[in-house]
Amino acid sequence: MIRSMTGFASGKGAHGPHRWTWELRSVNGKGLDMRLRVPEWLTGLETALRGTLTKSLSRGNVTLSMRLSRDETTPELVLNQAGMAAALDALVQTQEMAAERGVVLSPSRATDLLAMKGMMDAGNDADDPAPLVAQLSTEFTALLEAFIDMRRSEGEALADVLTAQLDQVAALTVKAAELAELRKGKMADALRENLARVLDNAQGVDAERLAQELALIAVKSDITEEIDRLKAHVTAARDLLGQDGAVGRKLDFLMQEFNREANTLCSKAQSADLTSVGLELKAVIDQMREQVQNVE
Template sequence: MIRSMTAFASAKGALPPHAWSWELRSVNAKGLDLRIRVPDWIEGLEAALRADLGKRMARGSVTLSLRMSRQDEAAALALNPAAVEAALDAVTEVEARAARRGLPLAPSRAADLLGLRGMFDTAGAEEDTAPLLARLRSELAPLIDAFLDMRQSEGAALAVVLNEQLDRVAALAGQAATLAEARKAAMAETLRANLARVLDNTEGADPDRVAQELALIAVKADVTEELDRLSAHVDAARTLLAEGGAVGRRLDFLMQEFNREANTLCSKSQNAELTAVGLELKAVIDQMREQAQNVE
């Protein structure tokens, strides 16, 4: 079963005095791009989560966010002595400089200083974050499971759409083959007319060169090879979808091959109906390519 690169999962947990919420989301990308947003005061957390995620998925722009709060946060607040001293020194210096210049300043208030960033140390009362790290890592596995379940579900829907589009490509290739067969008589008549014109103007020309040019005209109008390759690409795409797993890169490449054959078919058609089929093929292949870009 193929998997989509688009998914979302969330969860909540707690280990008193801490509580937290997880969010794991992803969108399509050419490779695997992991973006980890977690508190930096839990030693080793980001590296551990990055390693755990990297083992479970192959492609996608994946963002993992962890928001933490402390249930006794008010009690856990503690002044950062170094920050307090630095703030007081700065206030003293500013007031002294203002006084020397005769500039009046409003009296400083403690509340103003306490509102400055870094005045409180809220990293938590626990010095050993190892139990918290272990608990968070244990919760990541079921979060990834839920995330991958959604990827799988989205992938199943993608497979249905892609198989329907492959059916359409196969039907259009069959229609093109019928039209190509039907135009053979007209193409033969055109070739005979061209041959007559060439022979009327080839006095003294090299017969081998004339034969080569006529053969080239015939080859340029033959779309059998393109139609055969389209059929082969349809079979290859169905095999990849049935194989499942991380087949997105190979599907991306196959979509380029589909498009190349459709372009060549249009350039060789020399027939309005066959050109119309070729253009419809290009439209279906473009839609299919957009869907394939979401496959992991």
């Protein structure tokens, strides 16, 4: 089933002291154009998200916006055990040297040691973005799935609209064929009149050239090929609507072919009724082209 290039999904999450909300949206575009607004200090996150989007999407102007905040809480303090051990060893040596020289030192307190530079460190995760980047990359999967589901739902609605329009084109094509059949008598009379006119003025005219002109008159009024191609285009469009994947470009090209046949039919109509049907065809085809612009 086809997918629309229009989609939206939002989400929120948390990891440690960090909180975030993000939105993923897209509109139609000729190719895949991505704009990601994520904090630069989250090293590797944008590259990872771009890779995931590229694997999942083919077309559309896609925008990802994220707001990230951090809880203002007191960071967890961790004892620098190696530093404390070195400080205690130094304290013992100091006391021994003081005793040898008869110097009496005041007793040391734990608070004095803990106040020394480097004895207490903040938790290791405080400045390390890797755990947060990993969490965000994982949770982005759910956001992307919701986004693709919406594009798929929009695509189903588009398919319904396009199918109804193809039904109109098919019905108008049948009507055009019927009108062409009904006008055969009039066209035969007109062809005979043209033939008589040519023959009356054919003295000295090359026979081969005369045959070419008569054949050209007949071709200019025959819309059999246009009818056949319109029917074939309807079948091809229905097949594309039933396919998975990105078929928007193929449908867009097919709309150009539809329009070309409708224009030719109008130019060959030579009948008010057939011209009216041709104009109706052009109107429906134009409506289809607008819808196809949203197909991925």
